[in-house]
Amino acid sequence: MLDPKLIRNDLEGTAEKLERRGFKLDSEKLATLEAERKKLQVETQDLQSLRNNSAKSIGRAKASGEDVAPLLAAVADLGDKLKDVELRLNDIQQQLNEILMGVPNVPHASTPLGIDENDNQEVRRWGEPTELGFEPRDHVDLGAGLGQMDFETAVKIAGSRFTLLSGPLARLHRALTQFMLNMHADEHGYRETYVPYLVNSDSLRATGQLPKFGEDLFRMGDDGDYYLIPTAEVPVTNIVRDEIIEADRMPLKFVAHTPCFRSEAGSYGKDTRGMIRQHQFEKVEMVQVVRPADSYNALEELTRHAERILRELVLPYRVVSLCTGDLGFSAAKTYDLEVWLPGQQKYREISSCSNFEDFQARRMKARWRDPEAGKPQLVHTVNGSGLAVGRTLVAVMENYQNVDGSITVPEALRPYMGGLEAIR
């Protein structure tokens, strides 16, 4: 959420910055509502003050045995007046809040200007696109050839956009998860966490999925206010919701492996082949809760942590800085990691690392005790995939394929595969 103070003090400047990401802020409406809010709030508080004082005098008069009838008469209509103003104030505040909850984050100054993904900037590249020396097959053909990846049966069991893995390929999928978790927990200093896969709407509002993006989520039926998580970011970041963190505990670094569930409404016809875009996929997610001054360093660090996985697996990739127009709703700056897929002859997103600054923290009321400020201050949140497991499996399959259709197991994963050197 935007700082409401920006609306009062720098409405035009904020509107201009939001325009960079293609968002039109209704400044006129906001200014009108804000003026009305101010007026009604002052009025409400005056009436409340009057009520408090009257009630106290009545109490005192009663205690000393005086006749309170005239005092009661004096405040006879106060209650109705107050209720009326309170209702109007409430209404205005709700309108303001509704608008604010729908406003995306302001892009950071270093986020490149642009309209869509074509304007994203390549920041660096690691490795060269894999040269196999034969016509590469994509993961779907490879998986089918091995008899270990079966979309038809997944359709029977659930529907489209699901995958069934079996045998060594299923184990490779698990090996990737363990490898990533161990790396971040043991070498990068993240605290491993196990979290709920169902969350309530408060949590989704806090990280920014609600109210705007409800159609991307799977919602549970009649049984309470539950949604399947679209990413571990939601349960993990919400650990600090409504908390005030002591300065010496900062930064907090969490890593979690969870399944993720996305309805993929609005992506009909996109990536329908294979396991690139699924309703259910596994992801290892890193989350950092940091001091505001440290958040951009934290973003660089966390991005490197995600890259480390690709390097250890020797998968060629590039890092892309998302432009203002391609930025996610809650992010101020985002690096995407794109891995080379020989089957598509393209770099494809495998991780997304973002700094949300205080956008999520404000919605979440996540604060820390800043010794400088003397008052609790909002934290910054930074997160990123480290990595999307399904897509990493695809990348391993396609980059490590052999001409006979077998797949060499990357060195780093062999300890997790019982020493297996190739999947055939």
Add this chain to the structure above:
RNA sequence: GGAGAGGUGGCUGAGUGGUCGAAAGCGGCGGUCUUGAAAACCGUUGAGGGUUUAUCCCCUCCCAGGGUUCGAAUCCCUGCCUCUCCGCCA
């Protein structure tokens, strides 16, 4: 699922419808004493918001949302959560 008890500041825990944002203790912070520390003693110590240059002042918050009342932490209703017993269960 059934029956009962309960949700108060960082924690423990008082609170009769009327200066109660709330006693007391612990913890934290500052100080006195001390070479230093401990102990003891003294002081201080919740969050959010409005107005203001700032101080002051004012408002809201005792799980959440409604209600009763001139006045609610306290009374009533609904929801959520926790605990105990029984049942069921990986």
